[in-house]
Amino acid sequence: MAESTVRWGIIGTAGIAEKVSVALAEASNATCVAVASRDKDKAEKFIADNCPGARAYGSYQELLDDDEVQVVYIPLPTGLRLEWVLKAAEKKKHVLCEKPIAANLGDARKMVDACQAAGVQFMDNTMFLLHERTTAMRAVLDDEELFGTPNHVISTFSLPLGNFDFFKDNIRLNRNMEPYGALGDLGWYCARFSLWAFRYEDPESVSCEFLEETSDGVPVTLAANLMFKGGRTASFTCSFKQAWRQWAEVVGPKCALRVEDFVIPAEINVSKFTVTRGSVSAKALTFPNEVVKEEAIKGCQQHTKVVEKLSDIAISGNLEEFWPKVAIQTQMVLSAMVTSARRQTGWVQPRERTKAKPKEEAPKGKGKGKGKSKNGEKGTASEEAEKQFLPKKPHFTRVGAINPGSSGVNLEVKVLSIQKAAGEDSLIAIVGDASGFIKLIAQGEAETSKMKEGADLVIRNASVKMMKGFVHLQVGKWGKVETSKEEFNFVPNEKTNISDTEYELVPNK
């Protein structure tokens, strides 16, 4: 074995591990020296079939205790991965991790922090990033003259897992093991591709709808959106119930770049993409679509590229910040999408929880960490959604958009008139903007003193109070009203009375 051959171990003998075995055999700078399974016979069978000569272990820990192993590949179910990434880092092994990397964003952060603290590389197994085709596509997207600036990405990844009876036993839809379901297993690639296209900018906000879930709340089919600065957007759909599809499209003002097989190439030795330009003919009789570029990249095996890349890092010792950074970013995007879908809150700003107080510190080579991690199997998508419920940037709305369900209302309004005293120390003011006017209940000296005809007010976090079926606004102890420093230049709409619409209650069927 040459000095430049890195020794890998595989923890778990899932189907996907066979593919990495092929990559290890093909790679110029790596070899598989050990395979662990909870069942040693399984490890031995896997070795006989995939990497003859490697050592078989009957427990994951034994493999980590093997000093020869420099890099471990961890294809375990998502719910089990935190524990073994932390233990691998503790043993100073570089880590190639399957995706979604963790059951929630907090766990993902612990993983990459543990690897960083241990001085080992963390990388997730999103292979397409290392395909030569991806580099060729980047060159096209950077060709301003041909393409213009990309402003949209759309992608799909679907697999027909079968019917629901089958789903019941399938790990991909087990809430504890794979809480993100199709969003984690398939959406991970779509989210990553979208981030790649926009050069890993953080999206300003994301939204997601689960179109179908298991009875346990794991998404089976979903549609998601990402919004980036300057009106650039990405959309994707994923499903475990649809035919095998894995296409992606990057769109600019002039052209569309399309790849039919962005996750895993359709052919072993050639990977293609196409750039088309649509137009409209005279009298709109046809919308022609011209192929302006068609590229075919030959002989590149992305699975092998991943193994070679991580082995190169292991040899040089030059850790790359890029890989853990994009892993966290992708997990953060998915996590915010779970929040959007579960809470039906529309747009959600993806971010890490800054005030998190983890109950258990990530081991940084201090403890042995033998016991089962307390957090390793706990995080479900629902808990994740809980954690992600963070204050959003204040969004100013308009009076015309207020309805019985409005809350956290931020407004810039003018006081049109003072209607009447509603009681001691309170009054009703008519306030409006260009979209309409509404009755505002002002309570207490701090509020009532600001209610002067013609005053410009900034109202924050107001809520709706229904009075006999009509909408009123109140500021209350959770909100705030201030006199604006600048005069608003809109003309209040005095025709559209928002407090004049009678709403019905939700019927008690």
Place this chain on the structure above:
Amino acid sequence: MAESTVRWGIIGTAGIAEKVSVALAEASNATCVAVASRDKDKAEKFIADNCPGARAYGSYQELLDDDEVQVVYIPLPTGLRLEWVLKAAEKKKHVLCEKPIAANLGDARKMVDACQAAGVQFMDNTMFLLHERTTAMRAVLDDEELFGTPNHVISTFSLPLGNFDFFKDNIRLNRNMEPYGALGDLGWYCARFSLWAFRYEDPESVSCEFLEETSDGVPVTLAANLMFKGGRTASFTCSFKQAWRQWAEVVGPKCALRVEDFVIPAEINVSKFTVTRGSVSAKALTFPNEVVKEEAIKGCQQHTKVVEKLSDIAISGNLEEFWPKVAIQTQMVLSAMVTSARRQTGWVQPRERTKAKPKEEAPKGKGKGKGKSKNGEKGTASEEAEKQFLPKKPHFTRVGAINPGSSGVNLEVKVLSIQKAAGEDSLIAIVGDASGFIKLIAQGEAETSKMKEGADLVIRNASVKMMKGFVHLQVGKWGKVETSKEEFNFVPNEKTNISDTEYELVPNK
């Protein structure tokens, strides 16, 4: 002119009217006899270029007063269309209407009702429905053995209108003329294609996000979803800022049917579609994608088919219910999508407002209707959204999903314990379901009397009350609590305390 040649008139000389002129020239059973513009010179020029021999009128009404005209084509901007459809119906002309047919669902209903009352056919100009390719695609989707049952549709329609300076003067983004923006102009086709694929079933709910809007609130880029019974779904994206694209895909559990040019064929004499079947090779090294069917339909001109179809109806007098029905359905879907996007309410159930009390009855041949319709130019997408804010079917949630923003909460819970009296005639009960427990403030005899340890309660329309930053639930005068007739068989989760999470206020930045 043969007896079997139907005489058409065109109201307005928009670019799209040139295309219909070509269709009228090609059609075996139609001819263009009159063209009207507010500027008679324009009408004359249009006739010279497109349909020599037709009569030119300097007002739309003059054309409608021409007894020779049997069918009118109305390509006017959406905001103006109601008035002229009503006037055309009054004059007993069959109507071919551009899309989106109206500025809001109420106007659309008036149009089709007026045509029905007048005994004339209403049809919108969604040409692809009459393409022979569409029939051929239906045959594939019905091939259960090849395709399985379709469960998903995805489509895109985008055009690069240019930059925002250009948008300012473009009618497509004028809020009064085209309130639905890209959703109406482009999304109309995607929605219709989705409905077609699922044989015009009403979707159970729809959702939409506007990814970019003009300053005036007209959608420029959007992503939308439709949910049909049994977990079948459709998703589409539209934009005025992206390259020309117009593809659609229908997906089943086995195959995907793809058409690159579903709105307007890319080539004049041949229209194609493809059916592919993806799979996974040994060790997941590749995801092959096999073309199982490729069809090319030759010589069909969909624009001509539309003219011939409506002319056939005019000749036979056998009105077809199908066309107004799908027009209303499509408008209803778009209208619900506007509600979803503007109100950020996630899923919305598309429906017509049953309690609508129109201020002005659709003329049914009673009045002359000479004056400008009061409603013709009024309906904006925002008003439409307002109208569509109707009570939804009660949706039962789980305790674990409650957060500070929750309202209209419906729950099935067990009383775990009575914590303490909160005051006279009120108490705090701990109630829970399988997902967690929460503090419920019960007020008044009607509520407190039901709070017995172990009781099964059905709570409707409860709201969240924040007490010192912690979530509590209250029923209040707008809600209702009842003792369940059946005992719930879940085991309450006594570990997850929803009232134990401290929330921060939205920061007053």
